[in-house]
Amino acid sequence: MVNFRELFKVVAKGIARSKVSIAGAVMTTLIFPFLLVAALLDMQGVIKNPYFGFIIYMVMGPLFVFGIILLISGILFFKSSEDIGAYTFEYLKEQFTMPGRYSRVRRLILLITVIVNVTLIVVVIFSYSAFRYTESTAFCGQFCHSVMEPEYITYQNSPHSRVSCVECHIGEGAKWFTRSKMSGLRQMVAAALDTYSRPIQTPIGALRPVRKTCEECHRPEKFHGDKLYLKNKFRPDEKNSHVQTAMLMKVGSGGYQGQRAYGIHWHVSPDNTISYRYADSGRQDIFEVKLVRANGQESIYRRKGSIDHLNQQGGGGGGERVMDCMDCHNRPTHIYLSPDEALDQKLLSNEIPPELPFIKRQALEAITRQYESTEKAKNGIAMQLMNWYRVNYPAIATGNETLLAKAIRGTQRAYMENVFPSMNITWGTYRNFIGHKDQSGCFRCHSGSMRTAAGETMTTECDSCHILLAENRSAQDVLRICSE
Ligand code: HEC
Ligand code: HEC
Ligand code: HEC
Ligand code: HEC
Ligand code: HEC
Known part of the structure; x- marks a missing residue:
């Protein structure tokens, strides 16, 4: 008892x-x-x-x-x-x-x-x-508030805002678990001691998403057919003319049930292994690409006149890597837009009223200036737009204040969602490898200068990746055909 x-x-x-x-x-x-x-x-x-x-x-x-x-x-x-x-x-x-x-x-x-x-x-x-x-998004994204603010804000505006940070950044298994927790610990110390780099370097080492994590949700081998892509743009003229670019994107497939892989997702077919060698840590400068097909046939493409950077410089941030989703989709969720795209989005959603004359041009000028802080940027953008309309369209500045106030708010948001002065992130700090802006992305490999020893070049024809249906004009005709 x-x-x-x-x-x-x-x-x-x-x-x-x-x-x-x-x-x-x-x-x-x-x-x-x-x-x-x-x-x-x-x-x-x-x-x-x-x-x-x-x-x-x-x-x-x-x-x-x-x-x-x-x-x-x-x-x-x-x-x-x-x-x-x-x-x-x-x-x-x-x-x-x-x-x-x-x-x-x-x-x-x-x-x-x-x-x-x-x-x-x-x-x-x-x-x-x-x-x-x-493991929660709150801890990753919000606790280290100023450090992770850019990643968190871009994430929230992306199609993956319901996918938690760890679903992409931490692979399965105990090895990844310890790696990520150790890396997390290091990050917390760096945040506490204020020793982290601004901006945060990419690609990120221990927390780099792996192909398997994307494939939990996406199955490129099951994709098929082309897909209509539509981009809405606004010209910097008085009427902010609305134009469109429509393309048939050859999304293709990784191949399934005996069907051959084709189109853009041909790269991720289990039949093809593509590896590449690069000279810089950002993987911008690719100088050699090796393709091994299912039958073991090997093709090596080299940049014309390139030296072997790796052997020449003993590394220097370069390396070798097997291509996977992240070599094209490096920005699936932390999507930073260009100033043009950011404003076009706001004009399309009417957060910036397109009926305001020259608003695209003036807003573009205001958001592409350098500002020391977000607060200064907000004030600067408001002042510049207010002053410009006061001088050039006094009737709008005094008679239609709500319209101008709305445009200012939308413009400030276009800036704040993409530029983070406290982390030294400005327009274009992080590159997106989808597409070929500034000869980057697909054109790191698909340029005429990549050749095999036998002189074969890599695909550079526009139509092998997409068919342009309308470029910078009204795409109503195209859209009408597609909806019929
Ligand atoms: C859909 C998958 C996905 C989700 C969800 C995701 N990330 Fe990322 N993240 C990536 C990819 C891909 C990269 C770029 C990796 C590379 O190039 O090495 C990246 C890069 C980063 C970077 C490095 C800086 C940069 O922008 O390249 C940080 C920091 C980061 N993520 C934090 C987060 C946080 C915090 C969250 C949650 C709020 C999150 N990520 C959610 C896929 C994701
Ligand atoms: C937990 C599930 C999940 C994971 C993991 C995931 N995604 Fe997604 N992904 C989604 C959802 C949901 C959408 C939104 C679909 C929609 O809006 O039609 C999406 C959309 C996309 C899109 C289309 C975006 C667009 O603009 O239409 C791409 C590309 C994409 N994901 C790539 C990736 C890549 C690359 C990874 C790995 C780093 C990844 N996803 C990981 C669920 C996921
Ligand atoms: C060679 C570059 C490349 C590779 C590698 C690649 N993709 Fe894509 N993917 C694209 C392009 C280009 C598009 C279409 C344009 C866009 O979404 O902006 C696309 C579209 C998508 C979409 C949207 C499809 C739709 O119908 O809207 C998803 C989801 C996606 N990819 C997932 C993946 C996953 C998962 C992997 C890795 C297994 C992968 N991709 C590998 C280039 C690539
Ligand atoms: C290796 C594949 C590939 C080749 C070759 C290629 N493109 Fe593209 N292109 C893309 C992809 C992928 C995108 C954009 C996807 C996105 O933004 O989501 C794109 C986007 C574009 C856009 C729209 C850009 C925008 O944002 O408004 C234009 C215009 C364009 N390409 C023109 C061309 C022309 C012209 C050629 C031939 C000289 C060409 N491309 C060759 C893959 C390719
Ligand atoms: C790391 C190098 C590399 C990058 C980056 C790359 N590709 Fe490729 N791609 C290849 C190789 C290698 C081939 C096979 C040789 C060829 O057909 O040019 C290929 C072939 C293709 C093909 C032809 C597939 C077929 O059916 O035979 C298309 C379409 C394509 N790539 C689109 C793209 C697009 C779109 C992007 C950017 C989003 C891209 N590639 C980025 C290496 C790359």
Whole structure:
């Protein structure tokens, strides 16, 4: 029979005798109710503030566990000297061999077992929640607020805003798990000590998404057929003329059920292995491409007149890599637009009213200036637009203030969603490898200068990738055919 009153008295005495235990007891008793309520609220999803999770799991949880450790070690090790003497082997033996006696030692052992078990349960529950918390988008994207702000904002505006950061950035398996947690730890230290690079370097090493993670959701081998791509643009003229570029994109397929791979996703077919060698860490300068087909036939394309940068310079940020999704889709979610595209998007959604004369041209001028901070940019953009319309269209500046105010808000947003002065991210800091802006992207390989020894070049015909149906004009005719 366990006499709980006795037990409690012994505990209380044990605790009271040791200052360490008292400290531990006070700590746990004070934290426990808060922790319980907070964790329940968090599990129910009542409070969404990212700092809340941090306080519960990274501050209160560990303090609570520390309190319990103090409590137990106080009882065991820090008792007054007379008691320490009591814990000799002989004493223990004597106590245990006395049958039917409910000795002090047994009570203590029972008590400690109870405390240890309760602690273990609490620790397991909290470690699990804490682990889930470190995997959450709130922790990755919002906690390190200023550091991750650009990634988080671009992510939220992207088609992947419902995919959590870890789904892309952490591969499956224990190796990735430890790698990512170690890398996370390093990042937290860097954030705390303010030693991280601005902007954050890309490609990122330990957290680079792997092909398998994309393929959890996307199956390029199942893609088929061409796809209509439509880009809406606004000209920098008085009427902000709305024009369109329509293309039939040869998305193709990675090949399935006996069907051959073709088109753009031909690269990711299991039949073709493409690897490439590059000279710079940004993988902009590709100088050699190797293609191995299913039958083992090998083609090596080299840039005309290129030297072997890797052997020449002993690396220098270069390397070799097997091509996968990220060599084209390096911006599936952190999508930074060009100033033109950012404004076109706002004009299309009417966040910037297209009826305002010359707004495209003036907004473009305002957002492409250099600003020291987001705050200064907001003010600068507002001042410039206000002044320009006051001088050139006084009727709008005074008579139609809401229209101008709306245009200013939309223009500021176009800037704030893509430029982050605090992280040194300006227009074009991160390149997108989809397409061929500035001879980058596809044209890193698909240019006339890549040849095999036999003189074969890589595909450069426009039509092998897309068929331009309309370029910078109204595409109504094309769209009418497509909808019929
Ligand atoms: C759809 C997949 C996906 C999701 C979801 C995602 N990322 Fe990324 N992220 C990428 C890819 C791809 C890159 C570029 C990798 C490269 O080139 O090495 C990247 C790059 C980064 C970089 C390096 C800087 C840069 O822009 O290249 C950071 C930091 C980052 N991600 C943080 C996050 C955070 C924080 C979240 C969640 C808010 C997140 N990512 C969600 C795919 C994703
Ligand atoms: C958890 C599921 C999930 C994962 C993982 C994922 N995606 Fe997606 N992806 C989506 C969803 C959902 C959409 C939006 C589909 C839509 O809007 O029609 C999407 C859209 C896309 C699009 C089309 C974007 C557009 O503008 O239409 C591309 C390209 C893409 N994903 C590439 C990737 C790449 C590359 C990766 C790996 C780094 C990846 N995705 C990982 C779910 C995922
Ligand atoms: C050679 C470059 C390249 C590679 C490699 C590549 N893609 Fe694509 N992908 C494209 C292009 C180009 C498009 C169409 C244009 C666009 O989406 O902007 C596209 C379109 C897509 C889309 C949207 C399809 C649609 O119908 O809207 C998804 C999803 C996608 N790719 C996923 C993947 C995944 C997953 C991988 C890796 C297994 C991959 N891609 C590998 C270039 C590539
Ligand atoms: C290796 C494949 C490839 C080749 C070759 C190629 N393109 Fe493209 N092109 C693309 C892809 C991919 C995109 C854009 C996809 C996106 O933005 O999502 C694109 C986009 C474009 C756009 C739209 C740009 C915009 O944003 O308005 C134009 C115009 C264009 N290409 C013209 C050409 C012309 C002209 C040629 C021939 C000289 C050519 N391309 C050759 C792959 C190719
Ligand atoms: C790392 C180099 C590399 C990059 C980057 C690259 N490709 Fe390719 N691509 C190849 C090689 C190698 C071939 C096979 C030789 C050839 O047909 O030119 C190929 C072939 C193709 C083909 C012909 C496929 C077929 O059916 O035979 C298309 C279409 C294509 N690429 C489109 C693109 C597009 C679009 C992009 C950019 C989004 C791109 N490629 C980026 C290396 C690359």
